[in-house]
Amino acid sequence: VASRFTEAGGPYLYVREAFGRDAGFQAGWLTFFIRATSAAAALNVFTDYLGPLAPAWLKATGRVATMTVVLGVHHRHQRARRAPGDVGGGPADRGQAAAPLLLILLGLPRVSEASWPRRRWRCRTGRRASCSSSSPYGGFDTPLIVAGEVRRPRKDSAFALIVGMAVIATVYTLVQVVAVGVVPAVATTKAPLAEAFRILLGSPGVLLITVGAMISTYGLATGSVLAAPRLLFRWPSGASCPPSSAASTHASAPRTSRSGSTPR
Amino acid sequence: VTLGCAIYGSFAWNATVSAIVRLVTYGLICAALLVFRRRGGEEPGFRLPGANAIAPVAIVFALWLLSTRTFKQAWVLAVLMAAGWAPGTAGRRLLAAGPLTTSGR
Numbered sequence: 001v002a003s004r005f006t007e008a009g010g011p012y013l014y015v016r017e018a019f020g021r022d023a024g025f026q027a028g029w030l031t032f033f034i035r036a037t038s039a040a041a042a043l044n045v046f047t048d049y050l051g052p053l054a055p056a057w058l059k060a061t062g063r064v065a066t067m068t069v070v071l072g073v074h075h076r077h078q079r080a081r082r083a084p085g086d087v088g089g090g091p092a093d094r095g096q097a098a099a100p101l102l103l104i105l106l107g108l109p110r111v112s113e114a115s116w117p118r119r120r121w122r123c124r125t126g127r128r129a130s131c132s133s134s135s136p137y138g139g140f141d142t143p144l145i146v147a148g149e150v151r152r153p154r155k156d157s158a159f160a161l162i163v164g165m166a167v168i169a170t171v172y173t174l175v176q177v178v179a180v181g182v183v184p185a186v187a188t189t190k191a192p193l194a195e196a197f198r199i200l201l202g203s204p205g206v207l208l209i210t211v212g213a214m215i216s217t218y219g220l221a222t223g224s225v226l227a228a229p230r231l232l233f234r235w236p237s238g239a240s241c242p243p244s245s246a247a248s249t250h251a252s253a254p255r256t257s258r259s260g261s262t263p264r
Numbered sequence: 265v266t267l268g269c270a271i272y273g274s275f276a277w278n279a280t281v282s283a284i285v286r287l288v289t290y291g292l293i294c295a296a297l298l299v300f301r302r303r304g305g306e307e308p309g310f311r312l313p314g315a316n317a318i319a320p321v322a323i324v325f326a327l328w329l330l331s332t333r334t335f336k337q338a339w340v341l342a343v344l345m346a347a348g349w350a351p352g353t354a355g356r357r358l359l360a361a362g363p364l365t366t367s368g369r
Contacts, residue, residue, distance in 0.1 A: 001297050003309035011289050018296035022353075027292050029348035030285045033265075037285070040269035041278035048275065067270045124332065131329040134290075135283040141290075158310030225266060 002157035008148030008230045010141060031145070032231050038139065039224035042217040043067045048191070049213040052206070070218065074225040097171075099212030103193060104174045106200045111181030137172065139220070140165050145227045281340045284333055288341065291326040294319040 001014045009016075011031045016024020047066050051058040057066050140161055147153040179192045182199055189195045193213065197205035269278055297319045300308075312318065330338075 001293055001300065004300060004306070011293055014296045015292050018299040019292075022349075023292070026345060026348050027289055029351075030289050030344060033344055034282050034285050034289065036265040037269050037273075037278040037282040039266045040273065041275050041282060043266070043270040044273075044275035044278065064271055067267055071267055127329060128332040131287070131332050132279065132283055134286050134329065135279040138283070138286045138290075152309075154309030156309075158312075221266075228266075 002144045002147065002161065003154050005147060006153050008146055008233060010145035010147065010231065012231055028231055031141075032228055034138075035142070035145075035224040035228040035231070038135065039221040039228075041135070042221040042224070043070060046070060046214055046217040046221070049194075049210045049217070052194075052210055070221065071225065074222055099193075099209060099216055100171050100175050102212075103178055103196060103200075103209075104171070107178030107182050107196060108174065110200060111178060113181075115181050115184050115186070117180065117187075137165075137168065139223065140168065142223050142227045145230050148230070280333075280337050284330065284338055284341050285344065287326040287330050291323045294322045294326070 002010075005013055005017075007013060009028070012024055012028025015027035047057065047063045050066060054062075056062055143150070143160060143164075144157060147157060150156065175193070179196050180186050183189055183192055183195045186192050186195075194206050194209045197209040199205075201208065269281075273281070297312075297315055301316060
């Protein structure tokens with residue numbers, strides 16, 4: 001579907017063109033909340049992993065303050081954007097990949113059959129797990145929202161999605177294999193990756209994954225927070241909301257719509 | 265909105281809401297593919313072989329996954345859709361309807 005379009009908007013644009021403005025607005029509205037809840041989930045993980053380093057920040061006020069500061073940094077990142085299409089997390093994107101790759105490299109040789117669960121696969125639990133998995137695996141659609149800032153979206157979107165999903169599925173599956181194969185009774189562990197790093201590297205490993213998880217969740221939240229305003233930016237073209245939400249900055253960043261996703 | 269969701273809900277709550285809403289959106293896009301195929305028009309940059317069979321299977325798969333959720337988890341979807349209907353309708357009435365773009369047709 002994405003390879004038929006050259007404009008920003010992603011699911012909003014596709015559904016609007018297929019089924020009309022009402023359905024399109026609903027798709028855009030829901031996609032906006034996908035981005036908002038994904039970033040919110042990432043922010044919660046960020047504060048959870050910050051906890052062992054700064055326990056005071058686990059308390060209610062500290063959590064809210066941390067989340068506000070992180071979103072404020074995202075907002076500044078957005079303002080500092082210089083070129084259209086620059087919606088990545090920069091160093092945070094690279095940091096996102098580093099922690100899981102290190103875990104795979106260190107953990108795969110240590111995977112033990114003894115840790116492997118003995119229970120038989122059950123359809124209902126498998127289905128529930130698959131449904132929940134659609135959240136972490138689902139971020140592939142984010143780049144489609146910013147397709148209007150990509151040089152050749154009709155040509156490159158499908159290739160980028162297929163290759164991206166293949167890489168993500170491989171990495172996530174291997175991370176799962178390592179977590180299940182290294183950590184005994186992984187299902188009862190609150191932070192499986194921290195526990196895996198503790199087993200593999202000791203205390204320095206816990207610190208490493210804590211920082212890695214914070215960088216990773218920061219990168220994820222960045223992607224969500226930077227993509228969501230492009231969606232609101234698109235709505236006026238379908239007469240779905242006031243044209244003021246399409247007001248742009250010097251770098252084509254949607255200024256007014258951005259405020260709907262991030263604090264000023 | 266992001267800050268509100270982050271403060272109101274835990275990681276699990278936000279991830280579950282995200283997953284439920286995501287599956288609905290993916291189902292809609294799969295249905296859109298079938299519509300675009302029927303319409304024909306300009307050749308897309310990438311043409312998925314067997315899309316007319318894959319898209320319905322994907323829609324059924326998304327519904328099958330959604331059926332694992334309880335009302336306690338899925339009520340947010342109903343609230344969001346109802347909340348989206350109101351501003352969508354109000355916005356359409358307030359604004360003069362502009363022409364739809366024809367890109368991708």
